[in-house]
Every structure is written in structure tokens, then in C-alpha cells.
Amino acid sequence: MSKDTGFSISSAERYSLALFELSEENGLLGQIEEQSLSVLNLIDQSKDFFHLIKDPTTSHEDLSKIINKIAENNKFDNLFRNFLNFLIQKRRFFFIERILKSFIEICSKKRGELTAELKSAKKLSSDEIKKITDELSTNFKSKIKLNYKHDESLIGGLVVHVGSTMVDTSIKNKLQQIENRMIEA
Structure with a gap:
């Protein structure tokens, strides 16, 4: 059993709020929101990518290489690329979908x-x-x-x-x- 089973909705909200604050401070909120949506679309449309994220046997190095390649191909901002790699290092990438959905909700709420x-x-x-x-x-x-x-x-x-x-x-x-x-x- 994974030690990440205690990862809660409030934990996802903390990561997403941190991404929101960093994006806002750097004037990149719109870009990061678009890039988050593209990652969510990739998760939704690619069963291979979805299974890769959920596979506990995927090494952090391999996952990081794949994410960096996706980031390069989609011209992701360095802030977003670094955030994704941070989640990989902290063994939280398994929850990327929950974190990014929460981030997009925060952006929507801030716009009313x-x-x-x-x-x-x-x-x-x-x-x-x-x-x-x-x-x-x-x-x-x-x-x-x-x-x-x-x-x-x-x-x-x-x-x-x-x-x-x-x-x-x-x-x-x-x-x-x-x-x-x-x-x-």
C-alpha cells in the first residue's frame, strides 16, 4: 500500500494555491492556466499517459524526462515545468489531475x-x-x-x-x- 494514501483534497488545494500565487506573482496566470488545461486534456485523452502517471513502478527520472519532453513540445513556461518536476520529486505527481483541477477552480473563482x-x-x-x-x-x-x-x-x-x-x-x-x-x- 502506498504511503501517499493520506493525500487529501486540502493537500491538493495547498499545492494548487501555491501554483496560483506563483503564477500571479510572475504575471503568468493566464499562461499557466492554459498549460494546466492542456495537461488535463492529455490525461483525459491518452490512456497511456494516464496509466504512466498512476503507475508506481515508473521511476522519477523517467517520469521527469517524459514531463520535460512534453513541456518542451508544448512550450510550457519554466515556472510550470519546474512545478511539475517538483511534484515528481515530492512523489505527488500521482495527484496531478486533482491539483490542476483545483488550480483551475481557484482561477475561475478569482475571476468571479x-x-x-x-x-x-x-x-x-x-x-x-x-x-x-x-x-x-x-x-x-x-x-x-x-x-x-x-x-x-x-x-x-x-x-x-x-x-x-x-x-x-x-x-x-x-x-x-x-x-x-x-x-x-
Whole structure:
């Protein structure tokens, strides 16, 4: 069992707050936020990269080489590259996804935005995403930062999370509700 099992949400928030403060002090907040999003997208889109991060047998040297190569190819700022390598040295890179998501939430909160997650069964156009974002902004009376994800497992419909509010109009959810009613009957 790993000794990192005690790593909590508050620990991730401390690392993300440190990254936020360093980025803000150096006038790099926008750049670091974009670079964080690109790392999160890489984690989300590449199963190999995801498994590499979670694999405890990967040496710190190998992981550092890979991260430095990714940083070089994506022209990451030195501050962000050093932060990623710091996490590797402190054996915290396993939690990079949690740390970067927390960092992006801090950035959104400082701009007065609410973060929303949208999942749809069909691929949405940028116009459709913009309309949904505008509608959410109107309904919640706040700027909305929308994270969109195409999820074919929903079969049809949408799932929207804004803070603690969730709207699930997916066919998958409706089928689950029908199944639950059948089990109860």
C-alpha cells in the first residue's frame, strides 16, 4: 500500500494555491492556466499517459524526462515545468489531475466565474456550447466557465453540473431510473 494514501483534497488545494500565487506573482496566470488545461486534456485523452502517471513502478527520472519532453513540445513556461518536476520529486505527481483541477477552480473563482461541466451524447458544435453557456450564465446570474465533454455512453441527452446543481436529461439516466423502479416493484 502506498504511503501517499493520506493525500487529501486540502493537500491538493495547498499545492494548487501555491501554483496560483506563483503564477500571479510572475504575471503568468493566464499562461499557466492554459498549460494546466492542456495537461488535463492529455490525461483525459491518452490512456497511456494516464496509466504512466498512476503507475508506481515508473521511476522519477523517467517520469521527469517524459514531463520535460512534453513541456518542451508544448512550450510550457519554466515556472510550470519546474512545478511539475517538483511534484515528481515530492512523489505527488500521482495527484496531478486533482491539483490542476483545483488550480483551475481557484482561477475561475478569482475571476468571479462558476465552473460548469457539460456532457452530451452527441458531439456539440461551438455555437451550441456557446448557447448553453449563455443560458447557464443567465440562469445562474454569473459568468460560467464551461468544461465540455462528449460522452457516447449517455446514449442521448445532456448532463450539466454547476456547483452542487445537476441536471441529467440523458437516456442512460432515464433507463437507470426505469430499471430501479422495476427492481423495487
